[in-house]
Amino acid sequence: MDIELQQVGYAYSKGTPFEKQALTDVNLHIPSGSYQAIIGHTGSGKSTLLQHLNALLKPTEGTVKLGDLEIQAKKKVKNLKPVRQKIGIVFQFPEHQLFDETVLKDIMFGPLNFGVPADEAERRARALVEQLGLPEEVLEKSPFDLSGGQMRRVAIAGVLAMEPSVLVLDEPTAGLDPRGRQEIMELFHRLYVEKGLTIILVTHSMEDAARYANRVAIMHEGRCVLSGEPEEIFGDELSLAAYRLSAPRVVRLQRRFETLLGYPLDKLCLSEEQLAFEMGTIVRKERDF
Amino acid sequence: MNEILSLQDVTYSYSPEDSDMRKAVEGISFTVNDGEWIAIVGHNGSGKSTMAKLMNGLLFPQEGEVRVLGETLNEENLWAIRSQMGMVFQNPDNQFVGATVQDDVAFALENNGIPFEDMVIRVHESLAQVKMERFLNSEPHHLSGGQKQRVAIAGALALKPRILILDEATSMLDPQGREEVLATVHKLRQDTQLTVLSITHDLEEALLADRIVVMNKGKVYTEGTPSDIFARGQELVELGLDLPFSLKMSSLMLAQGVSLESVHMSEDELVKDIWTSNFNK
Amino acid sequence: MMEKMIFGRYIPGDSFIHKLDPRSKLIFVFLFIAVVFLANNAVTYALLLAFTLLTVFFSRIRLYFLINGLKPIIFLLVFTFLLHLFFTKEGDLLWKWQFIEVYEEGLRQGIFISVRFMVLVFITSILTLTTSPISITDGMEVLLNPFKRFKLPVHELALMMSISLRFIPTLMDETDKIMKAQMARGSDISSGTMKERLKAVVPLLIPLFVSAFKRAEDLAVAMEVRGYRGGEGRTRYRQLKWDWRDYMVLVLLAVVAVVLWWLRS
Numbered sequence: 155m156d157i158e159l160q161q162v163g164y165a166y167s168k169g170t171p172f173e174k175q176a177l178t179d180v181n182l183h184i185p186s187g188s189y190q191a192i193i194g195h196t197g198s199g200k201s202t203l204l205q206h207l208n209a210l211l212k213p214t215e216g217t218v219k220l221g222d223l224e225i226q227a228k229k230k231v232k233n234l235k236p237v238r239q240k241i242g243i244v245f246q247f248p249e250h251q252l253f254d255e256t257v258l259k260d261i262m263f264g265p266l267n268f269g270v271p272a273d274e275a276e277r278r279a280r281a282l283v284e285q286l287g288l289p290e291e292v293l294e295k296s297p298f299d300l301s302g303g304q305m306r307r308v309a310i311a312g313v314l315a316m317e318p319s320v321l322v323l324d325e326p327t328a329g330l331d332p333r334g335r336q337e338i339m340e341l342f343h344r345l346y347v348e349k350g351l352t353i354i355l356v357t358h359s360m361e362d363a364a365r366y367a368n369r370v371a372i373m374h375e376g377r378c379v380l381s382g383e384p385e386e387i388f389g390d391e392l393s394l395a396a397y398r399l400s401a402p403r404v405v406r407l408q409r410r411f412e413t414l415l416g417y418p419l420d421k422l423c424l425s426e427e428q429l430a431f432e433m434g435t436i437v438r439k440e441r442d443f
Numbered sequence: 444m445n446e447i448l449s450l451q452d453v454t455y456s457y458s459p460e461d462s463d464m465r466k467a468v469e470g471i472s473f474t475v476n477d478g479e480w481i482a483i484v485g486h487n488g489s490g491k492s493t494m495a496k497l498m499n500g501l502l503f504p505q506e507g508e509v510r511v512l513g514e515t516l517n518e519e520n521l522w523a524i525r526s527q528m529g530m531v532f533q534n535p536d537n538q539f540v541g542a543t544v545q546d547d548v549a550f551a552l553e554n555n556g557i558p559f560e561d562m563v564i565r566v567h568e569s570l571a572q573v574k575m576e577r578f579l580n581s582e583p584h585h586l587s588g589g590q591k592q593r594v595a596i597a598g599a600l601a602l603k604p605r606i607l608i609l610d611e612a613t614s615m616l617d618p619q620g621r622e623e624v625l626a627t628v629h630k631l632r633q634d635t636q637l638t639v640l641s642i643t644h645d646l647e648e649a650l651l652a653d654r655i656v657v658m659n660k661g662k663v664y665t666e667g668t669p670s671d672i673f674a675r676g677q678e679l680v681e682l683g684l685d686l687p688f689s690l691k692m693s694s695l696m697l698a699q700g701v702s703l704e705s706v707h708m709s710e711d712e713l714v715k716d717i718w719t720s721n722f723n724k
Numbered sequence: 725m726m727e728k729m730i731f732g733r734y735i736p737g738d739s740f741i742h743k744l745d746p747r748s749k750l751i752f753v754f755l756f757i758a759v760v761f762l763a764n765n766a767v768t769y770a771l772l773l774a775f776t777l778l779t780v781f782f783s784r785i786r787l788y789f790l791i792n793g794l795k796p797i798i799f800l801l802v803f804t805f806l807l808h809l810f811f812t813k814e815g816d817l818l819w820k821w822q823f824i825e826v827y828e829e830g831l832r833q834g835i836f837i838s839v840r841f842m843v844l845v846f847i848t849s850i851l852t853l854t855t856s857p858i859s860i861t862d863g864m865e866v867l868l869n870p871f872k873r874f875k876l877p878v879h880e881l882a883l884m885m886s887i888s889l890r891f892i893p894t895l896m897d898e899t900d901k902i903m904k905a906q907m908a909r910g911s912d913i914s915s916g917t918m919k920e921r922l923k924a925v926v927p928l929l930i931p932l933f934v935s936a937f938k939r940a941e942d943l944a945v946a947m948e949v950r951g952y953r954g955g956e957g958r959t960r961y962r963q964l965k966w967d968w969r970d971y972m973v974l975v976l977l978a979v980v981a982v983v984l985w986w987l988r989s
Contacts, residue, residue, distance in 0.1 A: 196587060196617055210904050235910060243908045250898075251905040253930035263927065267910025298934060303487060312909060329615050331487050331644040332685030358618050403688050410714050414722070426688075426695055434699025437721045499949055522951065530949045537942035540950075542858045542890045549961035554951035562961050584893040598950065 155221035155240060155319050155352065157184040157207065159378075163215030163227075164202055176202040180216070180378045182371055186319075189346055189353045191363035191384075194373030195398065200324075200356050203373065207322050207354065208241040209234040239268040242318035246325045248309035252297040257283070257308050260297050264316040275315065282311040286341065303334050310338075314345075320352040321345070327362070339366060360402040364388055364424040372397060385422045404429050447638050448498065448606060449474040452507035455493055459505060467493040469661045471507070477605075480632060480639040482649040485658030486683030491642045494658070495610040498640065499530055512605065526555055529599025533611040535591035539583045544575060547583075548598045555602060569597035572634075573627050589620025593627055600631075607631075609641040613648060625651060646687050650708070657682065673708055689713045733789070733849070734856045740969065741783035741854045746863030748970035752977055753851050759977065760840055762984040766832075769839050771987070775980050776843045785853050793849040794842065801841050808834035861885045862962055879955030887943070895936070902931050 164177040177199045184190045194200045205211040206218050209225060218225045220241060225231050242264075245251070254260035261279040266272065283293055286307045292300065297308055313321070323342060327335040343366055346353050357363055363370055363384070370387040372380040374397045380387055387394075391401050391409070400406065404423050411433065412418050419436070423429035450473055456466040468490040475481050485491045496502040497509055500521045509516040511524050529551075532538045541547030545566050552562045570576045573593040583591060592612055599607060609628070613621040625648055631637055641648055649655050655672045657664040659682050665672065673679070673690050680686060686694075693706035693713055702720040707713040736742075741749075763769045780790065794801070808830050815828030852860075865882035872878050903913070906927045913924045 195619065205904065208908055210907060235912060238908055238910060243905075245901065245905045245908070248905065250931055250935060251902060251909075251927075253927045253934075263911075264909040267912075301488065316909065331683060332646075333486060333683040407688075407692065407710065407714075410710075411717070414714070414718050426691055430692065430695035430699045430701070433696055433701050433717070437699075437701045440722060501945060501949065522953065525949060525951055530946075532942065532946055534939075534942055536894055537939045538946035539890070540887060540943065540947060542886055546961060550947075550952075551950040553958050553961055554953065556957045556959050558959060559961070559963060562959065566961070582893070583890065584897065602951075 156186050156219070157221070157241075157320065157352070157354075158182070158219040159203075159206070159213075159216065160219070161216035162203075162206065162213045162218055164206070164211060165214045166202075168214055176376055177206075177213075178376045180376075182378050182381060184352065184354060184369070186352055187350055188369050189367045190355065190369045190371065191367035192354065192356045192371050192373060193358070193360065193363055193399065195358075197375075198373040199376040200373050202376075204243065204322060204324055204354075204356055207320075208238045208243055210238075210243075236268070239264075239316045240318050241320040241322065242313040242316050243322040244310055244313050244324065244326060246328050247306075248313070249297075249302065249305035251312075252305060252309055255296060256294055257297050257300070258293040260308060261312045261315050264312050268316060270316075278315045278317070279311065282314055283308075286311055287337075303330065306330075306338075310341075318351070320354065322354045322356070324356045325358065326355075327357075327359070342366075360388070360399065361404070364402040364404065372399065384424055388424065389422045408432075445477040446474050446510075447477040447512060448640070449510045450494075450497070450507065451510070453497060453504040453509060454506040455497060455502055455504050457493075466661055468497070468658075471663055473656055473663060473666060475606075475638060475640060478636045478638055479654060480641070480652045482652035482655045483640065483642045483658060484644060484649050484655060484684060485664075486644070488660075489658040489683075490661040491658055492610060495530070495608055495640075495642050498608060499528060500525065526551075526602050527604050528606045528608060529596075529602065529604040530608040530610060531592060531595045531599055531612040533614050535588045535595065535615065536583065538595055539591055543580050543582055544570070544586075544594050545579045547594055548601055551598055551602050565601045565603075566597075569600045570594075572600055572631060573597045587620060588616045589623040592616065592620065592624050596624070596627060596631075604637075606638045606640065609639065609643070611642055611644075613643065613645055621645065621647070644684065646685055650687060657684075670708060674706065676706065733793070733852050735785065735789065735853050736856075737784060737854065739782060739784040739854065741779065741850060743969060744854075744973060745964050745966045745970045746855050746859040747867055747964060747966065748973055749851050749855055750860070750863050750867060752973055753848055755974075755977055755981075756847050757844065759981045759984065760844060762981060762988060763836075763840070765987075765989045768984050768988050769836050771980070771984060772843055773839055776846050779850060780846060783850050783854050785850065789853060790846055790849050794845055797841065797845065801838055804841070805834040805838050808837055857889045858886055858962075861889065862964060866964060879958070883955075891939070895932070898935060899928070899932060903928055 159180050159182045162177055162180040163175070166174045166176055180203065192200055192203065202211065206213060207220070209220065212225055212231070213227045215227045217227070220237050223237050252260055254263060258276065258279050261282065262272070262275040265275040265278060280293065283290065288304060288307055292304065292308070297305060300308065321342070326338050326342065330338065339362060342353060345351055355363065355367060367384055370382065370384050371378050372387065372394075379397060380393060388401050388405050394401055402424070404426055408419060408423050408429055415436070419432050423432055450471050453471040454466055454469050456464065458464045471494065483491050483494060493502065497504055498511070500516050503516070512527060514520050514524065516524060539547055540550050548566045548569055549562050552565060557565070567576065570579065573596050575590065575593050575597060578586065578590065586594070596607070607628070613624050616624065628639060629651060632639060641652065643649060650669050652669060654666060655669055656666040657672060657679070664682065673687060676686060676690065676694060687708055689707050689710045693703060696717070697703055701717060703716050704720060705716070707716060760772065763772045780787070809826055810824060810830065812830035812833050813825065813827050814830070815832070817825060818828055818831060819826040861882055865878055868876065868878045911924050911927055913921055913928070915921070916924070
């Protein structure tokens with residue numbers, strides 16, 4: 155499913171004395187199957203943008219296209235519910251949405267709401283619990299009896315159970331310890347590769363975006379100011395600095411080497427492993443020289 | 444080096460009757476010296492938070508003792524000792540009691556019966572120390588996470604404590620908020636002789652400390668300076684921790700055949716080493 | 725994002741009324757309710773209305789907000805007016821159409837009762853419009869202090885009140901977040917049968933409750949760590965200052981009461 159935002163604007167409390175413009179003239183195209191990172195400081199409009207992606211908010215200006223569904227400002231659109239099954243959002247601290255008596259029931263909640271038969275919903279729940287590395291016993295427990303990390307996985311399972319084709323992730327690693335962060339990001343990467351999902355990662359982490367995404371958009375004060383491939387965006391330190399962002403640490407280290415070497419590397423390294431490899435190659439060339 | 448706080452053979456279990464349940468902390472012993480910044484790191488569930496509660500008398504050990512400022516912590520001296528210790532918790536909202544910033548900072552002062560005129564002075568001083576003076580009358584829901592945590596620090600500082608405990612105070616913050624809080628604490632230490640105990644899984648925070656105590660499954664795994672600890676490399680990753688960027692890069696490069704004198708914690712040293720060991724012959 | 729600033733409908737400002745100590749305002753309103761019943765003729769009601777409008781003027785609150793305050797009781801107001809208009813049959817007959825009769829006394833009573841309503845609504849609105857909820861809590865706490873000897877837990881009630889007030893915007897934001905998260909999973913409070921909609925409230929309420937309990941627990945720990953041990957020995961940071969303005973306002977009310985008493989029939 156392709157997602158497109160055309161000149162999208164959004165104002166909170168429109169028409170009241172408290173009107174506040176959160177998004178202005180946002181243009182963004184997210185092709186099906188891409189891993190899109192959306193980066194920006196708190197207050198850049200990321201969360202507002204995110205809520206347009208499954209029609210929780212309707213734009214006050216412009217048009218949002220979610221696959222075949224077109225949502226135009228000022229036009230009434232009925233039947234927004236089905237699109238929420240195809241575009242799943244994992245909100246920040248998703249464990250806060252758990253409520254049901256058992257983990258199984260909570261995970262089944264989403265699919266049941268969209269008319270999935272109970273036995274199919276249960277099958278999905280069981281499969282997901284395994285996929286997400288949770289022990290089977292967890293299914294019969296109350297979600298509130300689990301550890302924080304487990305609760306988060308249950309919440310994620312609850313969204314995945316709807317079998318969306320697009321997965322929107324809002325700071326999925328917030329509050330996790332380093333191991334937890336790595337496991338969650340690797341999990342989503344696996345899903346991306348194995349299931350061909352479209353992933354939209356809203357994050358503060360330049361490093362995560364560099365490592366996993368194949369498209370990057372930068373939000374600043376309600377506008378989408380930069381958009382393109384990671385190599386373009388992360389290589390342009392001047393533009394990033396203008397928006398009070400710094401390039402990923404790997405890129406900054408690469409630049410320091412390039413200064414010493416006197417020439418740029420073949421490509422922009424977007425992960426530690428990549429940079430180590432490139433440096434290894436250069437060092438060997440130098441040795442053989 | 445004067446001891447200001449210590450734990451001696453402390454053991455605590457949340458369900459002491461249940462012998463199958465692992466104890467939250469077991470046989471913990473370590474000492475904190477006056478003016479030090481100690482970071483306590485460990486994976487989630489390693490006993491870090493239980494430590495914080497034991498140090499502040501929110502929990503009393505079933506075995507062993509906690510000594511603060513020369514006295515063993517007990518029910519009688521608890522409140523007196525608490526006024527010497529400030530504590531900031533993880534959730535910025537769930538420790539903000541006052542209707543406005545200045546009300547919240549004054550809370551501890553009110554509890555300790557500080558006279559009005561003194562309160563006003565201390566509230567302003569504390570807020571100046573955390574650079575939040577402009578926000579005297581701001582309401583919490585208008586503040587960012589980092590700002591709320593700085594207010595919490597100001598509230599803790601108002602009683603002019605000897606010790607500041609940060610219990611995962613940066614875990615729920617965005618990078619900007621984390622930076623603000625750490626810069627604030629760093630500056631505080633430069634200006635005063637505050638002893639800081641920070642419980643965290645954030646490396647950048649741990650690197651700022653004088654010493655690091657590594658917890659694993661309720662026990663002290665090891666302790667030492669940041670250089671000592673991070674030199675253990677892969678071992679730490681297995682404990683659920685992460686390594687500083689430069690250290691990671693050092694190991695990866697060595698594996699790729701790049702010559703290095705040693706692994707490095709600072710980026711500057713890494714860059715220098717790569718150059719001198721491989722190119723500047 | 726629910727940007728409803730008007731909880732308690734407080735509008736910050738620095739008018740004469742805004743600057744009054746909340747205690748004098750609370751006492752004023754309390755006594756005013758009694759004073760209103762002193763009026764019983766055209767002159768006294770006119771005086772009452774004039775006094776009220778004067779208060780409104782000094783609060784510099786726009787009439788728009790006060791009219792808004794009338795909205796909830798507009799039905800009652802109109803109904804009572806009409807009730808008196810058509811069913812009080814005394815005095816001269818003013819107007820007749822088929823079986824509907826309007827007498828002079830009916831009109832008088834209708835107008836008087838309406839003025840009484842309006843005046844009460846306006847004055848209590850001025851209270852909440854010019855005094856922040858936290859000030860009202862402070863004022864009540866100090867006024868109720870004498871009742872401590874009767875075992876009324878004044879300090880605890882006031883603290884509960886102020887903490888609740890502080891958390892209202894935070895809880896509203898959280899409700900919004902949880903609602904959006906559940907809507908993203910297909911939950912829908914706004915459509916379906918009554919039963920379905922009620923069921924859809926459960927995934928909203930339970931997380932809210934769970935989180936509220938966690939907040940309470942965390943907060944209690946934080947308060948304890950900051951030395952909270954109950955009300956004994958606590959000092960106050962938020963001080964209330966009673967000055968000439970406050971005396972003046974109550975004296976004025978006394979004067980009005982006396983004049984009304986004198987002018988009533």
